[in-house]
Amino acid sequence: MNEEEIRTAVAANIVRYRRQFNLTQAELAEMLNYSDKAVSKWERAESVPDVYILKQLSGIFGVTVDGLLSGEREEKPAVKKLSTRVRLLVPIMSALILFFLMTVAFSVLTMLPVDWKRSWLLFVYVLPAVAVVFIVFSAIWGKALYTALFVSALIWSLALSLFLTFELDNTFLLFIIAAPLQILTALGWWLFRSHKKKPDRLAAAVPPDKKKL
Numbered sequence: 001m002n003e004e005e006i007r008t009a010v011a012a013n014i015v016r017y018r019r020q021f022n023l024t025q026a027e028l029a030e031m032l033n034y035s036d037k038a039v040s041k042w043e044r045a046e047s048v049p050d051v052y053i054l055k056q057l058s059g060i061f062g063v064t065v066d067g068l069l070s071g072e073r074e075e076k077p078a079v080k081k082l083s084t085r086v087r088l089l090v091p092i093m094s095a096l097i098l099f100f101l102m103t104v105a106f107s108v109l110t111m112l113p114v115d116w117k118r119s120w121l122l123f124v125y126v127l128p129a130v131a132v133v134f135i136v137f138s139a140i141w142g143k144a145l146y147t148a149l150f151v152s153a154l155i156w157s158l159a160l161s162l163f164l165t166f167e168l169d170n171t172f173l174l175f176i177i178a179a180p181l182q183i184l185t186a187l188g189w190w191l192f193r194s195h196k197k198k199p200d201r202l203a204a205a206v207p208p209d210k211k212k213l
Contacts, residue, residue: 004045006069010054011045013068017061018043032056091137095130102126124164127157148189155181 131154
């Protein structure tokens with residue numbers, strides 16, 4: 001690679017990795033104790049960071065220096081990302097299977113010589129199970145917001161199921177118990193979101209005496 005190709009490759013890689021970690025040019029510059037104008041020049045391929053800065057960038061982004069210099073992207077070809085449609089269809093189909101099984105169970109109960117007038121509760125009981133299915137898939141695919149939403153659905157569907165099952169005077173307390181659990185879920189999602197924006201490795205220490213450009 002000639003000098004121009006190296007500048008272009010470094011510029012493209014800095015832009016790509018910076019965006020992957022949701023960093024602005026100013027935030028990245030602050031971590032390196034440089035000015036955002038210097039980062040802008042690197043990303044426009046007008047200049048190339050020195051070896052020391054390349055080493056710092058490799059530590060921040062979790063890649064090798066050669067990975068920053070190379071024009072080839074460091075990706076695992078064997079791992080294929082699922083499309084949004086597939087990610088949506090798989091949990092929906094799983095939920096439909098649960099509803100189908102519950103419908104079969106309901107039909108069997110109605111045909112048996114058993115007087116269970118509350119067999120309709122089976123369709124209420126399936127709601128927490130569906131919530132668990134969506135929690136698992138959203139957690140696997142790294143969707144923290146969706147995971148928090150489905151955890152909330154699990155909390156309230158469980159409260160509803162218990163409320164309808166046990167006909168007691170104080171069963172309304174189940175919803176009061178669910179309220180702080182809901183708050184904890186929201187706080188957990190907020191903390192996870194804040195932590196994800198600034199991963200621990202992005203806090204790599206940079207000597208403060210490094211001269212700014």
